Amino acid sequence: MERSLVLIKPDAIQRGLAGEIISWLENKGLKIVAVKMLCMDKALAQRHYAVHKDKPFFNELVDFITSGPVIAMVLQDDDAVKVIRQTMGETDPAKAMPGTIRGDFGGDISHNLIHGSDSVENAGSEIALFFSAEEIVDPSIEF
Secondary structure, three states: OEEEEEEEOHHHHHOOOHHHHHHHHHHOOOEEEEEEEEOOOHHHHHHHOHHHOOOOOHHHHHHHHOOOOEEEEEEEEOOHHHHHHHHHOOOOHHHOOOOOHHHHHOOEOOEOOEEEOOOHHHHHHHHHHHOOHHHOOOOOOOO
16 A cells, blocks of 8 residues: 655645645545644645755745645555656646646646645655654554
């Protein structure tokens, strides 16, 4: 089983799209094993986007993700990273296919609604930024 971090970004929260985005992901068979709403501080945002620290858009990323609340989730499935990335669509909503979250709802490349880990390796480190092991539920537990 793979796990991936998903962040529903401030623009999606502001536009009232969080529930719809979560539904899209669940309808793809992904299981939510952790979820929380938070306001990221600059330090967490800088750690999350550290891979982009030398790029000219780094400060814009940090400013945007800290501009309002986000919903952080850990999703699990056999091929979670691939399924999430396909469901999100291209980073630039103008290039995203219709029928993807960004293709149907995205604004522009800076306001693209959602983040998903780009690899299984990065998912592990990203999940650890937002969740402790105790906060992640075993999806096999019957409720």
